[in-house]
Amino acid sequence: MIRLGLRLAVTGGRAAIARLALVGGAVALGVALLLAVFAGINAVQSQNLRYAWLNSAVTEAATGTEAADAAGWALREDYFAGRRMARVDVAVTGPDSPVPPGMTRLPAPGEYYVSPALASLLASTPADQLGDRFPGRQVGVIGDAGLASPDSLIAVVGRTPQEVAGIIGATKITRIVSVSPQDCSGCYVGVGSDGITLILSVVAAALLFPLLMFIGTATRLAAARREQRFAAMRLVGATPRQITLIATVESTLAAAAGTLLGFALFPLLRLGLDRITFTGERFFLGDLSLTWFNVLLVGAGVPLGAAVAARAALRRVRITPLGVARRVTPRPPRAWRLLPVAAGLCELAWFIDRRPRTTNGQTEAYLGGIFLTMIGLVVAGPYLTMAGSRVLARLARRPATLIAGRRLADDPRAGFRAVSGLMLALFVTSVATGVITSIVAYRGETPVGTATYDNLSIGWYPDHGGKLPAADTPIPAGLTTTPGVRDVLVVRYQGIVGNLPTGAIGCADLTRHPDLGQCPPGAQVGAVYADLSRPDFGSDVYEASPMTLAQLPSLPVNSFVVLTDGSRAALEHSRTLLESTFPDGRFPSTENEWRSDFARTLVQFQRLADVVIVASLVIAGCSLAVSLAGGINERKRPFALLRLTGVRLAELRRVITLESAVPLLAVSAVAIAAGFTAAALFLRSQLDYDLKPPGLSYYVLVGLGLAVSLGLIASTMPLLRRVTGPQQARND
Amino acid sequence: MSAALEARGVALSFGETPALRGADLIVETGEIVAVMGPSGSGKSTLLHCLAGILVPDAGEIHALGRRIDNLNEAERSELRRDRFGFVFQFGQLVPELTAEENVALPLLLGGVRREPALRRAREWFGRLGIDGLERRRSGELSGGQAQRVALARGLVGEPAVLFADEPTGALDSFTGEQVMDLLVDSARRQGATVVLVTHEARVAAYADREIMVRDGRVTSPAVAS
Amino acid sequence: MSVPLTLLGLLERQPSHGYDLKRDYDLWFGHGRALPFGQVYSTLARLARDGKVVMDEVTPGEGPERKRYVITDRGATEVDTWLTEPVAPEPHQQTVLFAKVVLALMLDRPAEEYLDTQRRAHLARMRELTEAKRTGGLVEGLLADHGLFHLEADLRWIDTTSARLDALRAQVKP
Numbered sequence A: 001m002i003r004l005g006l007r008l009a010v011t012g013g014r015a016a017i018a019r020l021a022l023v024g025g026a027v028a029l030g031v032a033l034l035l036a037v038f039a040g041i042n043a044v045q046s047q048n049l050r051y052a053w054l055n056s057a058v059t060e061a062a063t064g065t066e067a068a069d070a071a072g073w074a075l076r077e078d079y080f081a082g083r084r085m086a087r088v089d090v091a092v093t094g095p096d097s098p099v100p101p102g103m104t105r106l107p108a109p110g111e112y113y114v115s116p117a118l119a120s121l122l123a124s125t126p127a128d129q130l131g132d133r134f135p136g137r138q139v140g141v142i143g144d145a146g147l148a149s150p151d152s153l154i155a156v157v158g159r160t161p162q163e164v165a166g167i168i169g170a171t172k173i174t175r176i177v178s179v180s181p182q183d184c185s186g187c188y189v190g191v192g193s194d195g196i197t198l199i200l201s202v203v204a205a206a207l208l209f210p211l212l213m214f215i216g217t218a219t220r221l222a223a224a225r226r227e228q229r230f231a232a233m234r235l236v237g238a239t240p241r242q243i244t245l246i247a248t249v250e251s252t253l254a255a256a257a258g259t260l261l262g263f264a265l266f267p268l269l270r271l272g273l274d275r276i277t278f279t280g281e282r283f284f285l286g287d288l289s290l291t292w293f294n295v296l297l298v299g300a301g302v303p304l305g306a307a308v309a310a311r312a313a314l315r316r317v318r319i320t321p322l323g324v325a326r327r328v329t330p331r332p333p334r335a336w337r338l339l340p341v342a343a344g345l346c347e348l349a350w351f352i353d354r355r356p357r358t359t360n361g362q363t364e365a366y367l368g369g370i371f372l373t374m375i376g377l378v379v380a381g382p383y384l385t386m387a388g389s390r391v392l393a394r395l396a397r398r399p400a401t402l403i404a405g406r407r408l409a410d411d412p413r414a415g416f417r418a419v420s421g422l423m424l425a426l427f428v429t430s431v432a433t434g435v436i437t438s439i440v441a442y443r444g445e446t447p448v449g450t451a452t453y454d455n456l457s458i459g460w461y462p463d464h465g466g467k468l469p470a471a472d473t474p475i476p477a478g479l480t481t482t483p484g485v486r487d488v489l490v491v492r493y494q495g496i497v498g499n500l501p502t503g504a505i506g507c508a509d510l511t512r513h514p515d516l517g518q519c520p521p522g523a524q525v526g527a528v529y530a531d532l533s534r535p536d537f538g539s540d541v542y543e544a545s546p547m548t549l550a551q552l553p554s555l556p557v558n559s560f561v562v563l564t565d566g567s568r569a570a571l572e573h574s575r576t577l578l579e580s581t582f583p584d585g586r587f588p589s590t591e592n593e594w595r596s597d598f599a600r601t602l603v604q605f606q607r608l609a610d611v612v613i614v615a616s617l618v619i620a621g622c623s624l625a626v627s628l629a630g631g632i633n634e635r636k637r638p639f640a641l642l643r644l645t646g647v648r649l650a651e652l653r654r655v656i657t658l659e660s661a662v663p664l665l666a667v668s669a670v671a672i673a674a675g676f677t678a679a680a681l682f683l684r685s686q687l688d689y690d691l692k693p694p695g696l697s698y699y700v701l702v703g704l705g706l707a708v709s710l711g712l713i714a715s716t717m718p719l720l721r722r723v724t725g726p727q728q729a730r731n732d
Numbered sequence B: 001m002s003a004a005l006e007a008r009g010v011a012l013s014f015g016e017t018p019a020l021r022g023a024d025l026i027v028e029t030g031e032i033v034a035v036m037g038p039s040g041s042g043k044s045t046l047l048h049c050l051a052g053i054l055v056p057d058a059g060e061i062h063a064l065g066r067r068i069d070n071l072n073e074a075e076r077s078e079l080r081r082d083r084f085g086f087v088f089q090f091g092q093l094v095p096e097l098t099a100e101e102n103v104a105l106p107l108l109l110g111g112v113r114r115e116p117a118l119r120r121a122r123e124w125f126g127r128l129g130i131d132g133l134e135r136r137r138s139g140e141l142s143g144g145q146a147q148r149v150a151l152a153r154g155l156v157g158e159p160a161v162l163f164a165d166e167p168t169g170a171l172d173s174f175t176g177e178q179v180m181d182l183l184v185d186s187a188r189r190q191g192a193t194v195v196l197v198t199h200e201a202r203v204a205a206y207a208d209r210e211i212m213v214r215d216g217r218v219t220s221p222a223v224a225s
Numbered sequence C: 001m002s003v004p005l006t007l008l009g010l011l012e013r014q015p016s017h018g019y020d021l022k023r024d025y026d027l028w029f030g031h032g033r034a035l036p037f038g039q040v041y042s043t044l045a046r047l048a049r050d051g052k053v054v055m056d057e058v059t060p061g062e063g064p065e066r067k068r069y070v071i072t073d074r075g076a077t078e079v080d081t082w083l084t085e086p087v088a089p090e091p092h093q094q095t096v097l098f099a100k101v102v103l104a105l106m107l108d109r110p111a112e113e114y115l116d117t118q119r120r121a122h123l124a125r126m127r128e129l130t131e132a133k134r135t136g137g138l139v140e141g142l143l144a145d146h147g148l149f150h151l152e153a154d155l156r157w158i159d160t161t162s163a164r165l166d167a168l169r170a171q172v173k174p
């Protein structure tokens, strides 16, 4: 019986082979994606573990071997050209010091180790922009074991114990932390791997969903014929169990072949995957690997799932010996199908002003709502299609409109299935674009020429462990004359006065640089933040400071703000100069860099979203093409007969175009509307932002997606001509 | 002679449409009975009930000395496979299989091994004058050839009852007669009972007697006279 | 075509004048060829002689147009026998069959059953011919075929007619 099933599966004629190939291909893609997601999750975890030693200041989490001689340890965040850099200043006190991974020993005073990426930057950058930040000489390169990513910028600088002790946040350590940051509460260096795992899961779902739809569509290809064949077998006495067995063998075969292919495809995907730096740092290729459990799960689970799905699908159609010749019209979809979408959107709306406290709660609430909306759209699709077709049939003037409308109304599920993938893609695109564009508009990085990009500030915050420089601390020599530096401003520390910011600046300075904001009319001194940043929703006008202009020079320095032209040379030269002048405090940064963590993550997510969108558009396009071709093939006899009786090909074309374009457009409009509504609700609830209109690229993408879909519809026309030729009227 | 098939008060509705409303019929063993009647009168439905394809809403059906309307799906499938043969109008061959595989299908489904099943199937090609077509797919056969392949498939399991629904419906009169000649000859040789649904008098004339179905009832004398 | 039996049948509806009989006959069974008066009256005279009809004199002595013919029990029996019996299944029987059907409808007899009986007779004959064809030689077969096709044509007509009996009944009995 199994042999008969195999025999039927591989000799089923061109349509059946196409079906097998499509299902196999889709399964392969799905398997490769699934593996990629597993590998991604594994990589995030491995990468996180690679960050462990940077958290060694959290001594209670340390698990490494105990060293006899405690070492001084101070971790600070530095930047180069917008990239984050970890700098650890260490002080050896004896021969038996703790040793971080990737190094054989801690550097002695006057020596430093750097990561390979930093080493090559050092070699290619003038010393006054980078190298001068590190006292002494480079004695070695940190091995891969100590790096989170091949691109990591890390410097381990050897200093004397006294020097290290003076640095902000310095501690003494005897052991290196080797547990993953996610298992250690104080370890702040690392990635929030739970969040990333969740996001990857969403991505996987967003991709797998259209794939499943596609598999569904492909399975239904030539389904009538297949059912007819099963019916013929039932007639001569095949029991339902035998039919189920044969069908199961068929789909399991496709799934198994697809799974194998997927495993073959995965290495390629893996090569591309290390380019998508969704943790902000590229992965080591070796970290993007699968566990045996993953392999087993996918390798056995997918074919098994296919077998189960085949059974379930057959249970629904119930093949009688009289087969499909006598099939009752399925019941039309009811209005309740709109409920899940509404429920999803209501859920999101409900959380406005009721934002859950924990991150987990938030992800559950928002992702849950968005997911519900997404599934709701799939559920609502047939109903919407039917509604559209009713309108179409009512407006019908010509036979083509009538036929298309009737067919859609007759089986709206089939009509919808063809465009469902596209609808999901559009929904995901709209949500992602809506959310990301808006967040970026509020919080994103800004380009050269804006204050947040150009202005480098170094500040001291007494309530965060900083020691304010004395009032007479001069502006470091050579800073104002650095090429590209337009001005250097000094913000004085006025202390905590009411609700005002702690900084104070002469209004004359602000008048010189109107882009930094204004003093209120008549004021002499403005109350400002140390980095001269404005609050997110701040007006251009600062509040007045109670200080007088005369008091200012006697106040300690709160910060120096270097206004540059935004060039890398100006920024990095100023930074290097400031770091050498003030080696113990926080390092200078621009506002952009300060935010870069978040902004970069956003950019990564945008990239991830783009991948998802393009991929799901492609998959959806395939779905559409397959189901169109399938629909034409299924009806080639009636169409051929219509043509024989004198119906013009153009009329048939119109039928095909209408019956796919109508659901396409109807459902797209709803998906886009739902997507932006969901995005707006999420933004309002989670961040209290307003939805910003999407950028040009969105319109291009959506336009392109729709154009490609319509193009696909058009591309089936030659097929229509071919399969409705007179020879098709022959029965077989 | 004992009855091969017996229907007592068989009624069956498709939703609101009553197809059979109390049909009574007795078919003796070895008899060839033509079922005639206007279109939509319930002929096919009656045949489907007698063959255990459909289960009547009311009434009893006995076949080969056993009540079959209360058997379950799998039991009825096995009965069809082992004791019944079928020839329908068209569309009954599995398009993916070759002609000989189609003929062997009931045997394969019944657990006969592939080689002996194909050997038995091939014998029929000569007998029905279609030798040389063993390896063709159903799409590569003419209507008459396909119908003979279907006949071979109906007879290969040496069924006790052969059910034929418009077996010549798609054929010209000459080819139709050839198929009917073969059908009757083979059935007589095997001693098979035949239930033959047709609206063509010339086809019905091959039967021992005919019954009329009208509005879901058998209106001619139900018992052989 | 049996004119006497047809006229008898027409008379069974109701007593009629010769002229009415001729008109109804022409309308239903004449097929464009009118029945000559001479034939009507000579036939009626023969029927009267055989006791199948009698004269019902409404206004005696006023000429032939005043005479109405009435069917007798004997005549009625004959009509009944004729209608009930199948016509010998030979080709070219349509007119007889047709007359029987129309009359049966006019007389509220079970026309359907007549047709069924006829069908059975035809089929029985076809079975014989089929058997002859299957067992005989080519010539017998061809001859049998000729008969079969004609009988089949009759049967088709029988089927069509039974499908349209209701419509026909409505026309025949306004």
Ligand SMILES: Nc1ncnc2c1ncn2[C@@H]1O[C@H](COP(=O)(O)OP(=O)(O)OP(=O)(O)O)[C@@H](O)[C@H]1O
Pocket (backbone or CB within 6 Å): A326, A327, B014, B015, B017, B018, B019, B037, B038, B039, B040, B041, B042, B043, B044, B045, B046, B199
């Ligand atoms: N699957 C079905 N669903 C609904 N109605 C059905 C179904 N099958 C048959 N019928 C109805 O049952 C009645 C009898 O159908 P059946 O197929 O038995 O007629 P038939 O005598 O075989 O006609 P024909 O000579 O046209 O084949 C018809 O009115 C038909 O419309």
Ligand SMILES: [Mg+2]
Pocket (backbone or CB within 6 Å): B043, B044, B045, B165
């Ligand atoms: Mg039928």
